[in-house]
Amino acid sequence: MASIKRNQIANGATFTSVKDDRFKTMKISANIILPLNEKTASSNAVLCGTLVRSCREYPDFTVLSRKLSALYGAELTSSVRKCGDMQMLSISASGLDDRYTLNNDSVSQELSKLLCSVIFEPNLEGEKFVKSEVEQEKRQMLDLIDSEFNDKRIYANSQLVSNMCADEVYGIKRYGTSDNIRAIDENSLYATWKNMLENAVFEILYIGDSPSDGVSEIFQSAFNGLKRTPCSISTQVVKNAKEVKRVSEEMELSQSKLVMGFRTEYAVPDKQVKAAQLMCAILGGTANSKLFCNVREKQSLCYYCAARYNKTKGIMTVDSGVEGNNIEKAEQGILKEIEDMKNGNITDFEISATKMAVINSFYTSNDSVSGIESWYLNQLFDNGFETIEEASEKINAVTKEEIVDAAQKLTLDTIYVLKNK
């Protein structure tokens, strides 16, 4: 089993190492947290992508990729996600563990240095980024925004959130807007980078078998000399919906999409979050859930009908792909299952089976590097870290009354329909 160490290495910067000898690979990621803001979301996102394109030592995309390939196909990747009202930029390096290289090469040290240099020693021209690199990354980001429209399930879910949280910070998209991306240049991106170094919260996570002390030191010294005032982390939770908003669009499609957004009242750090998680899983989180068994299997209305709970923001969404003339039937079917749960129509078997399924997914995640990474990242905004054993124990302790209570707190906020023409 893994051993975990957490150390503060600078003001607002924590290094967590998970030592585990079961994997053939190692991974180190810098997770950089900033407030989600309409003005800065786009430039933060473009910065994140620009940083992994090159650095002072490897000042060109192809030179950097070749270095990575020569390190046994190591990867340097970036991603941007929304965690409640925060924006998280993740820059990760992963590669073969030193034990499996062909000539006893050490991949882990080299990758850690590389990761550190892309963040702290980017490819600059004085106090500017390189124009061509910035332009290339802006184009990629604009493409990425457009491509989210290509997948209609993703698009429909994103439209639901935009409409439901239109007046909240959470309604801002993770990459911001296309207009704001176009406005970025090599000068403004430099200011964005400085802001990140000084004001972001850094969570650095190392998972691997090789000793992490050297890696931790590399990062610690990178923070030396920086004047840091880390941002504070919080998310606005709207506890109940007032009235149901309905939004619909039409398109030339074969299938219609229905997405329903609910306020759940409970969000991190409320102790009822585990009950809300279980309530959502019983409703539509497994192939044995109420939505799967009834809306799909009994009513044959759809191929997918799933519920998802966002514990940071305290919302739950249900989405399905249905025939245009079955939208109303599906909506009624979904609401009926929720009504049933509010009335306490949940069997002991449903509860125990769902608890088992949830705990199974916890333990399964522990058998992969990315699963271990997600386990910790998902708890960054909680009150402290739970081990899998602790989380499982809490899941098992949830009572039927608490699940029914979580269901009773659900209020329908917004219904989004993408209708096929």
Add this chain to the structure above:
Amino acid sequence: MNITEVKSQRVGDSYYKINHPSGLTIYVYPKEGYKSTYAIFGTKYGSINTCFSVDDGEKITVPDGIAHYLEHKLFESEDGDAFAKYAKTGANANAYTSFEKTCYLFSCTEKFEESLEILLGFVQDPYFTAQTVAKEQGIIGQEIKMYDDSPDWRVMFNMLECMYRNHPVKIDIAGTVESISHITAEKLYEVYNVFYNLNNMVLCVAGNATVEQVVKIADKMLKKADKHKITNYFEDEPYEIVKDYVEQSFPVSMPLFNLGYKERADKMLNEKELAQTEILLSMLASDTSVLYRNLMDAQLINSSFSYELFEGPGYCSVIFGGESRYPQKAAEMIKAYISEVKKNGLSREEFEIAQKAVYGDAVSSLNSVSSISNMIADYHFNGNELFSYIDAIANVTFDDVTTRLSQMLDNNNCTLSVVKQAADEVK
């Protein structure tokens, strides 16, 4: 019962191959320190097997999409559905149908033996009635429509239709709403009885499980099957493609393309040929390649660009694809680059980099119990072996890859498929 250990000095792992007396081939790949186990029970039967005979008997033709339909229906038994049974063990279960195989799987961290019993039980226990078959039409109908709205899926099948004149790989795995309307309980039993014969199947288990555990459950659950000769018929497929360009309008804001090179497919590639091809493709089109760089600099692709060797019984092609605002120009640049390296030769330095990258990828995939099980099933059905493939990567030479290049990627035999927004809808 014959149990063989397959060992890899290089990666320090080993697994066991068991020829079970029932006729089933079983693989067990224990992973030390893992709490989860992944099991996959598959048959060499997929969407392309729509015309076949048994023991040289009459040729039988069945509706498109029947393998996938059968996969859905097998979850139901007379005593309830398999998901309800798995609910008692906490296992996470699923299934999928591809062009050449159908697989049923679960992952679990507790009650592995009970879950394996459920898996082996329901897959060997078909139960189809007119009523249960009819009920599935609505569900699969929506699955088909979901894929009809997927530009990635459409761009690929449009390409396959232009690439293959006769081979059923060009037909959607789930069939069409029309073709599945001809599926009956009788037809499902017919294909089930032919292809779900243990001699035509494989069981792969990876993770927190032992050979003894798996054999114990196999002995208890498997019903001995007599071996039959199954012949699959595919009409002769010419070497040439049908058409070199196809385009579809779609509500997308990023156009997509697939550029497919049709390759000879007289026999499946062996481990060596696979390793050579993967290294070659990595040299040509991975993100370290000159081509990738040129495409990016010319703003013809973005990071969604990818390449793939797409191979199965009777079909083989290489597909380059991704999003592009100028798909034609992207395809022209790819073709021009292939002509150039065919004329001027490959770079040794790029070969060495690509070899390490492909090797690293292959070893990394052994982290995951699901990728291990799926790979072993694939290799089994294709007559290959996983560790031999990893060894083959380390042993490929520059000359092997050069020879490989001369045998494939014919610029006169490729199809470009494009999905883009209708001209009058461009914002």
